[in-house]
Amino acid sequence: MMRQTEREGPRETLRTRMGWLHGWVGFLCGLCLACIFATGTLTVFDTELTRWMQPEINVNTYVAPTDTALREAARIVRSQQAQGISAFLNLPSHRFPVLQVLHYNGHEFTGDILDPRSGALIQARETAGGKFFYDFHYTLRSADIGGVRIVNILGVGLLVAVVSGIVIHLRALLPDLVMLRLSVPPLRSWLDGHLLAGVLFLPFMIMCAYTGVLVHADRLFPAQSAAAHHHGGPGHHGHGHGQPPPDAAALLPVPPLGPLLAQARENMQGRDCGFILFAADRITISASDAAGPYMSRDHVDFSLPDGRLLATTLNQGRVATTMQLVRGLHYARFAPPGLRWLYFISGMAGTAVITTGLVVFLMKRRRKSGHLVAFRLAEGVTISVTAGLPLSMLVYLWANRLLPPALPGRDMWEIDLFFTAWGLCLLHGMGRALTRHAASGWREQLGGIGVLGCGLPLLDILTAPGAWGACPSLHAAVGGVSLLAGSVALYAARRVGRVA
C-alpha cells in the first residue's frame, strides 16, 4: 500500500487543491483583471484626468450656474434633440465646475462645455479623457456588447481566487503581514510581496469585486422580469442614453431652470442637483452622485412648458438603500479628495497583488515548463499586461498633448494610439518571450514607462504652461504620479537587468 502511494505521487490535500484553483483561476482571470483593476483605479480620478486633458478650460473654481448660462445650455440641449441626439445637461460640480451638454456616443458621455457664468461655449480639445478608462474598466471597450458580462464573470473569478487564497493562507494571515524578505531568492520575495499586499488590501479587493459584480448582477443572472424591476429608472446609470430622442415637433419650450433647480434641491432634502434630463413634455432633475455615499437616483419631475411640479421620487426602503450604498461605495463619487486618494492607493495595491500573482505563477512553472511555447506566450502576454498597459496609458496622455488640438476626431486618435501602443507591446513582449529574451522584454517596456512617465510633467509644462498656473495642484498631482510611476519602472528595469 505504501509502495502504491509513493508511485502515485504526493498526497492531495485541501491546500494543494486550493493552490491549483488559486493559481489557474488567478492567472487566467488575472491577465484581464489586472487591466480592469488598473483602469478602475484611474477611474477614481476620471474627472480630474479629463480636466487635465482639456487645459483650455479656464474655469477652476465652482460657481453656481447663472440663469443666462442655464438658458443657453437648455437651448443647446433642445437644438441637439431636434437633430435626433439624446442630449442632457450635466450641472457644474466642485470637481468639474462647468456646464456640459452631453450625449452617449456608444462608449462615453461627450459633448459641449459651457462657462457656468456666461453660457459661452469653451473651445476645449476633443478627448474621451478619463472616461475612456471608465468605459474600459466595465465594458472592456466593447460598446456594451458582452463586455459587461465578461467583466462580471472575471469579477467572480477574482472572488474565487480571493476565497481560495484565504483558505491556503488561513493559518498564516497575520504572519504574512510582517513578512517581506527582499534578500531571499526572487520567487520567495515576489511571493512575500504578493501576500503582504494581498493581506493588507484584502477587504478593499473583496469590497471592489463584490460591489462591482453586484452593480451589474443582472448580466450575470439574467432574470428578465426581476431585472426590469431591479434597475428601473431612465436608461443606463440613469443618464437616459438608452431612450430614443423625443420627436422634434413635440419638443415643448423650457422655462427658466434656476427656480426649478432651487425647488428640486429643496424637495431632495437639500442635496445638490447633478444632471437634468429633457423629455418632450417634462424635465427631470436628479440628485448629484457626489451628494452622499448613497447613489440614489432621486429625482424631481416638472412639466413643460409651465415648470409645474409633477412628482418627487425618493428611492427609499432598506433594500433600495443597501443597493444605493453598494453603488456608492463602488463608484466612490461621493468621496472627498483624501478618501479618493485612499481608493487610488488601494486600487494600485490591488493591481500589484494581481500582477505579482501573475509573475509568481510563471516563476513557479519556469523550471518545469519554461521550454514550452504556451509558457512563453503566457509570459509575453504577462509582460504586455504588467508593463505594456501602463506604457499605453502614458502614450494616451502624451497623445493628448502632442496631437493638434483642432484635429478632427482627435478623441478617437488618442484611443487608437493607446490600442496601437498596447498591441505593439503585446507583439514585442511575445517576440522577446518566444526568443527566450523575456528579461529584455521586461526591461525595455519598463524603460519605456520610465521615459514616458518621467517626461510627462516636462511635456505638460511645455505644452500647457497656462494650465499649470491656473490649476497647479491638478497638474502637479498628475505629473507627480507619472514621475513616481516612471521612477519605479526605471528602478524595476535595473533590477530585472541585474537578475538577467
Add this chain to the structure above:
Amino acid sequence: MPRTTARPGSRLTLNRFYAAVAACALSYLTAYLVLLDFIRWAGPDRADAAALGYIAATACLPVLIVTGFGGRAWRRGLLAVGALGVLAALGCFA
C-alpha cells in the same frame, strides 16, 4: 480516515479541471435558484426581492464554487453544492 492520493500528472490535472467545471456549473445553477427563491418568497415588492436575491446569489456563487471544488474528496463538495441546489429548487418550484 481514507486518504486521497494524487494521480500522475496529466490525469490529476484533467480531473481537477473537470471538477472545477462541474463546481462552476453546479454553483451557478444553485446561485440562480437562490435568486429565483428570493423573487418568489420575498413578498409583493419584486424590485426589493430581486435586489435581495442578487445580493445573496452574488455572495453565494464564489463560496459555492470553492466549496464544490475544494472538498478533500471532491465529490463531497459537489454533493454538498448539489444538495443546496436541490433545496433551492424545491423552494423555487414547490
